[in-house]
Structure formats: structure tokens, C-alpha cells
Amino acid sequence: MTDRGGVLEIWGYRELIGRLVQRELGSRYKRSVLGWLWSMLNPAATLAIYALVFGVLLKFDPPRAGNGRFDNFALYLFCALVMWNAFYGVITGAMSALLDLGSLLGKVYFPPEAPAVAALLTVLFQAAIEASILMLILICLVNVSWTFLLWPVLLLFLAIFALGIGLVLSVWNVRYRDVGYLSTIVLQFLFYVTPIVYPLSLIPERAMGLPVRDIIRLNPLSQFTEASRELLYGLDWPGVLRLGLMALISLAVGAGGWLMFKVRTRDIAEEL
Amino acid sequence: MGENAVVVEGVSKRFRLTLDRPLSLKEAWTGLRPGSGRSFRRVRSEPFWALRDISLEVPRGSMYGLVGRNGSGKSTLLRVMAGIYRPTEGRVEANGRTSALLELGAGFHPALSGRENIYLNASVLGVPKSQIDDRVEQIVEFAGLEEFIDSPVKIYSSGMYVRLGFAVAVHVDPEILIVDEVVAVGDEEFQLRCFSHLESLRSQGVTIVLVSHDLGMLRANCDQMAWLNRGLLAAVGDPQDVVNAYLDTIDTEGAASVGHRPRSDTEGETPLRITNLEFFDGAGHRPKSFASGDPLVVRIHYSASEPVEDPVFSLGFYDHNNLHLAGPRSHVDGFRPGKVDGEGWVEFRLLRIPFRSGAFHVNAAVQDSDASFLYDRRAREFWLQISGEPDPQANGLLNLEGDWRAGV
Structure with a gap:
């Protein structure tokens, strides 16, 4: 066997990964009348609900858009929500993919990260659809700049970051199913301590004697959602320092998670 | 690439018996599990050695048989050879693309159709789609599943599972083919086709590692055999010798209970010899x-x-x-x-x-x-x-030469 366990090996199994992605996408909206429309209706509905609750009822105020001609809470929200959806999708996808395909690992050999990589690609596909719609709307509103081109890079960083976490959680979840339940709760909490449905400026500097705004700002996920808003809505760029920092964090988390996964999955065929 | 397709060197495999595995975070955290009554005992795992210090070499292009009773470690050894299990000690080297048929339905996903599973399996084995496109019809025909190939495999019977699994495993151009005793699930006619197919694969230079309880078949077809007894290699080499050694223990253990004298008793002076x-x-x-x-x-x-x-x-x-x-x-x-x-x-x-x-x-x-x-x-x-071809209508080991009559 050539290079068992290396990155090259995953490339060698691209056929399998491609098939898994195809299967996931193909089976997703089977037996539904609207079919593929759901992949747009779903995020649209979520967006509408949040926009209604937080923008209309609670009257959260979005900043002005980059072209200075309008402000729109739904679009401001959407920029961050795309990032969150990708993050959430990769983590939950990696966990369920390993459980789902794990039984095969006891019968044939393939790299155990293949299901997670397939889940990642599926999520990126979905994110690309969502982002395209968002960008299209923004272009129609003449809110467009070269910063759009940086956005895919940001998504890539986020994907690596999420994959690192997803890999670790997925392998723990095989052993302790509690991880799956627990992570749902943690993710829910994370959703609200990340500036997605609200602008960061809405958070008080200090609460309960803690510098809450800084704490939320330091949450790596906040960096991604804020940067996404800056790039698409604010037409501003986060600067080399912040982008570099995000790259560093995502690579560290991605590599760390992958290494931990490697060690943990050496005997995974026996556990599934 | 050496002379050997598979080299197993000093392989031992330890399992932790999963009975005591902590199943929740709380148990893992505290290391405690409620025992009987009020006491708590430490969660610990009992090591179980499924294989101990196994060394063998499977020559390229040969058919290699494995025998042993249930639980002797045959399937574990196959999994180690196929790279599914990591040996606890020792080393395994497989030189060539390995296709393994270890269980009912090699690696089938129950919700997918037979056809989708063919592609999934092929991609797991690293076979490009274009190559499988050409083979799908052959596979379906070999498995005899023309009518069912687009139904999900969860509705398949065990025989259909095995037929499809075998058909896929042998049609993906493996260099090393590892087959557990699953083939025995198929009917007699399918088994015959399997073995003739294995035979033709071997003549094309494919290395075949086979587990079976059919000693006659192994003895007749294998180039070499190994006998596993409770995770230890009890005998290895010429099929005839291995089969005899294996049958001898069954015989001695069986005979001991009936009170027969084992064969070795007659070695020595005797006035009359066969x-x-x-x-x-x-x-x-x-x-x-x-x-x-x-x-x-x-x-x-x-x-x-x-x-x-x-x-x-x-x-x-x-x-x-x-x-x-x-x-x-x-x-x-x-x-x-x-x-x-x-x-x-x-x-x-x-x-x-x-x-x-x-x-x-x-x-x-x-x-x-x-x-x-x-x-x-x-x-x-x-x-x-x-x-001679067994009459597919007849079954059993013996032909009883009786005749039938009717009466009221």
C-alpha cells in the first residue's frame, strides 16, 4: 500500500469521495415534490424567520452597506448566516457521515476521513449556492467590490477550521454517543454567542463584571462571520493581520484535529 | 515487489473485550460503573488475544487456504491481511490491490440499490468509474440479479447479498483476493461457479486467500494451507499435511470421548501391516x-x-x-x-x-x-x-437406490 494514512491517500480515494458526495446530494431531496428547491427554500425560510424576529420585531439596527446607499438587516444577517450554516453543516455532517459509513470500515479498507471530507464537500456545495444568491442580490443593489473575490478564501479557512473540529467530534461520537447530543446544545449556544443575528455593537462592553463584547469578539467563529459581513456587505477588507490570524487558527485547528483523528481511528474498525 | 503477495510477520492482535467499555462520558470520566448491589467497580478492559505471533507468506499467484475452528482467529487474520485491523504487534505487507470479501455483502450500504453499491464498492477499492461502467452488466449477470439490481440491497436475501458481493469482489481486477467462508451461503450451483471463477482468476496470476470449512475443496485446490488453533499457527505448508494434522486433532479429541485409540498407538512392532x-x-x-x-x-x-x-x-x-x-x-x-x-x-x-x-x-x-x-x-x-456435475435436483451425500410407489 502506498502511503497509507497520508494526505495523498485521500486523493487516491477521490473516486470514493466523489461517489459519497453524489450520493448525499442525490438522496437529499428524494421523494419530495419541490426537490432541489428545498436547498434554497430552507435557508431562505430560516433567514426570513430571523429577519422577522430580530430585524422587524426587535428592531436590531444594521450598519449602512458599503456603497452607503441602503441598509438591510436581512442581507446583513445573511452574510454571517452563510458562514454559520457551513460551519454547522461540516460539523454535524462529519459526525453523521462517520456513523453512517462506519459499518463499511469493518469490511473494507478506506481512509476513515473520507466520509468527513465528502460531508465537507457537500456542505461547500450548499454554501456556494447560498453565497451565489446572496452575491447576486448584492450585485443587483450595486453593492459590489473586489472584496467579493476574497470571500471564497474566507470560506476555505472556515471549512478547514470546521473540519478539524468535526473530525475530532466524529471520532469521539463513535465511542460516546453523548458527544452527538452534547454538541447540538453547544452549537446552539455558539450560535447565540457569535454575532450572526445581531451586530457585535449591540453587545454591551461589560456585563456581569465580564468584558463580554471582547469575549464574543475573540470567539474564532465571530472572526469569520464578521469578516464575511465586511467583505460582502461592508465592502471592506479585514486587513492582512486579521486574515493571517484566521488562516493560522484554521490551519492549526484543522491539522490538530486531523492528527488527533488519525491516532484515534487506528483501531476504529473494531469499535464501529 | 517480491515473490510474496502477502507477508505476515510475527503478527499478534489483541482486542479489548467491549463488554466493559465505558459507554457514556460520565462513566469514562469517573471510570466507575455501577456494579451489582451498592458497590462500584473499576471499568477495565480484559485483553483478548485473537492472534499470537503469526508468521506466514502467501506466494504470488497462489491459492492459500486457512482452516481452523470457529473462533480460532481466521477472520481476524483475514482482516489484518486486508488492512482493516491494525496488528497489535508485528507487520503485514500486502503487495498489490487487495479486494476482500469478508462478510455478507462485502461493504454494502443497505439503503442504496445494488447498482449504486457496485459503484460504491468499486470506488472503495479504488477502481475508476469508467472501468466499472464496462463491468456492471458482467457483475449483474454473474450475480444473477438482473431483476433486482435497482432495488435497495436491504430487501435482498442473504444469497443475493453474497452473490453480488462475490461478483463485485472478483470483477474489480484485484491482485490479491481475500475470501472468507461467506461463499458457503450461496447455493451449490453458485458455489461451483465461484470456485471455477477463483480458479480462472488464479490462472491469471491473482493471489487468493481463502477460508473454508470444506477441507476436501481446500485440499484439492490450495497450493498451501495454514491451520489456526486458538490464535496460534498450528500447522502451515502442504495442504495434505495441514488437513491431516487438523483432522487428527478433531479425531483425537473426538476419539478420546468415545474411547478409541488414536492412530499413533499402532506405530511400533506389529505382525501385520497395511x-x-x-x-x-x-x-x-x-x-x-x-x-x-x-x-x-x-x-x-x-x-x-x-x-x-x-x-x-x-x-x-x-x-x-x-x-x-x-x-x-x-x-x-x-x-x-x-x-x-x-x-x-x-x-x-x-x-x-x-x-x-x-x-x-x-x-x-x-x-x-x-x-x-x-x-x-x-x-x-x-x-x-x-x-461429475452434481445433479442440481438431487441433494445429500449419498444416492439411495430406492424406488417410489403410491398407494391409497
Whole structure:
């Protein structure tokens, strides 16, 4: 066997990964009348609900858009929500993919990260659809700049970051199913301590004697959602320092998670 | 690339028995699990060694058989060879693309259709889609699943599962093919097709590692064999020797309970020895294999170092699983050879061979005139090959020559 366990090996199994992605996408909206429309209706509905609750009822105020001609809470929200959806999708996808395909690992050999990589690609596909719609709307509103081109890079960083976490959680979840339940709760909490449905400026500097705004700002996920808003809505760029920092964090988390996964999955065929 | 397709070097495999595995975070955190009553005991894992220090080499292009009882570690060894399990100690080297058929439905996903699973399996084995496109029809035809190939495999019967699994495993151009005893699930006709296909793969240079309980088949087809006993390598090498050694333990363990004397007891001084056993057909020839229903003559050659009065000759017919099928004895049949001295032979004649196709081993023994003392016994050295396509309508080991009548 050539290079068992290396990155090259995953490339060698691209056929399998491609098939898994195809299967996931193909089976997703089977037996539904609207079919593929759901992949747009779903995020649209979520967006509408949040926009209604937080923008209309609670009257959260979005900043002005980059072209200075309008402000729109739904679009401001959407920029961050795309990032969150990708993050959430990769983590939950990696966990369920390993459980789902794990039984095969006891019968044939393939790299155990293949299901997670397939889940990642599926999520990126979905994110690309969502982002395209968002960008299209923004272009129609003449809110467009070269910063759009940086956005895919940001998504890539986020994907690596999420994959690192997803890999670790997925392998723990095989052993302790509690991880799956627990992570749902943690993710829910994370959703609200990340500036997605609200602008960061809405958070008080200090609460309960803690510098809450800084704490939320330091949450790596906040960096991604804020940067996404800056790039698409604010037409501003986060600067080399912040982008570099995000790259560093995502690579560290991605590599760390992958290494931990490697060690943990050496005997995974026996556990599934 | 060396001469060997698979090299297993000093491989041991330890499992932690999962019984005590902590199943929730709380248990993992505290390391405690409620025991009986009020006490708590530490969660600990009992090590279980499924394989211990196994070393063997599978030459390229050979057919390699593995025997052993249930739980002896055969399947674990196959999984280690296929790279699914990591050996706890030692090293495994597989030189070539390995395709493994380890369980019902090699690696099928129940919700997917048979066709989708063919692609999934092929991609798991690293076969490009274009190559499989050309093979799909062949695979479907081999498995005989034309009508069901687009239904999800969860509705398949176990026979259909195995047929599809086997068909995929052999059609993806493996260089090394590892097959567990799953093939036995298929019907007789499919098994025959499997083995003839394995045979043709081997002639194309594919290395085949095979687990089976069908000792006759292994003995007849394998180039080398290994016998695993409780995770240890008990014998390795020539199929005939390995099968004999394996059957011997079954025999001794089985015989010990019945009170028979094992074969080794007769090694030593004895006035009367069986020197050979020969099988003749009706025309006095010695064919390599016989057809069911043909006449058979079994000639027992003896050598007496002193005159022996009226010894009792007996034969034992066994199938490849060591099932005792028949045991004709000369004195029971009313035959008395008189005084024997020096070299000579006695014959047992059968008008029609009742056994259906397969490999049977024939034991021979000679005792004193009242059958109380065993002079000599030769076991599992002589194999009787009955060939010919088994009539798919018939089943069982024997042809009973009865006829049917009706009445009211």
C-alpha cells in the first residue's frame, strides 16, 4: 500500500469521495415534490424567520452597506448566516457521515476521513449556492467590490477550521454517543454567542463584571462571520493581520484535529 | 515487489473485550460503573488475544487456504491481511490491490440499490468509474440479479447479498483476493461457479486467500494451507499435511470421548501391516476420479511378518468434513481370509458407488480374528475422488437406490 494514512491517500480515494458526495446530494431531496428547491427554500425560510424576529420585531439596527446607499438587516444577517450554516453543516455532517459509513470500515479498507471530507464537500456545495444568491442580490443593489473575490478564501479557512473540529467530534461520537447530543446544545449556544443575528455593537462592553463584547469578539467563529459581513456587505477588507490570524487558527485547528483523528481511528474498525 | 503477495510477520492482535467499555462520558470520566448491589467497580478492559505471533507468506499467484475452528482467529487474520485491523504487534505487507470479501455483502450500504453499491464498492477499492461502467452488466449477470439490481440491497436475501458481493469482489481486477467462508451461503450451483471463477482468476496470476470449512475443496485446490488453533499457527505448508494434522486433532479429541485409540498407538512392532490402498474401477484400471454409480474395488495391501490367523479387515469412508459414512468390516460381512503370511491383498467390491461428487477419505484397519486387538490402521492417507456435475435436483451425500410407489 502506498502511503497509507497520508494526505495523498485521500486523493487516491477521490473516486470514493466523489461517489459519497453524489450520493448525499442525490438522496437529499428524494421523494419530495419541490426537490432541489428545498436547498434554497430552507435557508431562505430560516433567514426570513430571523429577519422577522430580530430585524422587524426587535428592531436590531444594521450598519449602512458599503456603497452607503441602503441598509438591510436581512442581507446583513445573511452574510454571517452563510458562514454559520457551513460551519454547522461540516460539523454535524462529519459526525453523521462517520456513523453512517462506519459499518463499511469493518469490511473494507478506506481512509476513515473520507466520509468527513465528502460531508465537507457537500456542505461547500450548499454554501456556494447560498453565497451565489446572496452575491447576486448584492450585485443587483450595486453593492459590489473586489472584496467579493476574497470571500471564497474566507470560506476555505472556515471549512478547514470546521473540519478539524468535526473530525475530532466524529471520532469521539463513535465511542460516546453523548458527544452527538452534547454538541447540538453547544452549537446552539455558539450560535447565540457569535454575532450572526445581531451586530457585535449591540453587545454591551461589560456585563456581569465580564468584558463580554471582547469575549464574543475573540470567539474564532465571530472572526469569520464578521469578516464575511465586511467583505460582502461592508465592502471592506479585514486587513492582512486579521486574515493571517484566521488562516493560522484554521490551519492549526484543522491539522490538530486531523492528527488527533488519525491516532484515534487506528483501531476504529473494531469499535464501529 | 517480491515473490510474496502477502507477508505476515510475527503478527499478534489483541482486542479489548467491549463488554466493559465505558459507554457514556460520565462513566469514562469517573471510570466507575455501577456494579451489582451498592458497590462500584473499576471499568477495565480484559485483553483478548485473537492472534499470537503469526508468521506466514502467501506466494504470488497462489491459492492459500486457512482452516481452523470457529473462533480460532481466521477472520481476524483475514482482516489484518486486508488492512482493516491494525496488528497489535508485528507487520503485514500486502503487495498489490487487495479486494476482500469478508462478510455478507462485502461493504454494502443497505439503503442504496445494488447498482449504486457496485459503484460504491468499486470506488472503495479504488477502481475508476469508467472501468466499472464496462463491468456492471458482467457483475449483474454473474450475480444473477438482473431483476433486482435497482432495488435497495436491504430487501435482498442473504444469497443475493453474497452473490453480488462475490461478483463485485472478483470483477474489480484485484491482485490479491481475500475470501472468507461467506461463499458457503450461496447455493451449490453458485458455489461451483465461484470456485471455477477463483480458479480462472488464479490462472491469471491473482493471489487468493481463502477460508473454508470444506477441507476436501481446500485440499484439492490450495497450493498451501495454514491451520489456526486458538490464535496460534498450528500447522502451515502442504495442504495434505495441514488437513491431516487438523483432522487428527478433531479425531483425537473426538476419539478420546468415545474411547478409541488414536492412530499413533499402532506405530511400533506389529505382525501385520497395511502397506497400501488402491482404488480400481470395474475394468481393472485405476482412474484419478470415479463417477457416482460406477463400480469400485478397494484393494488393501498387507504385509505380515509372521502368520496371522483370520485377521479382520475393515474400511472407513469419510466425507471431507470427517463425517463417518460407512464402515464395512470383513468378519461382519462373513469374509474370513484364512491364514495370512508375507505380502498379499484383500479386496472390497462395490457394485455401484453410492457417494455423490466430492472428495472422500478412506481409512483402513486390520485387527486380530475376534477384532479385539488392532494390528494396524491407516487414516486419511487415501482419498477417493468422485467427480461429475452434481445433479442440481438431487441433494445429500449419498444416492439411495430406492424406488417410489403410491398407494391409497
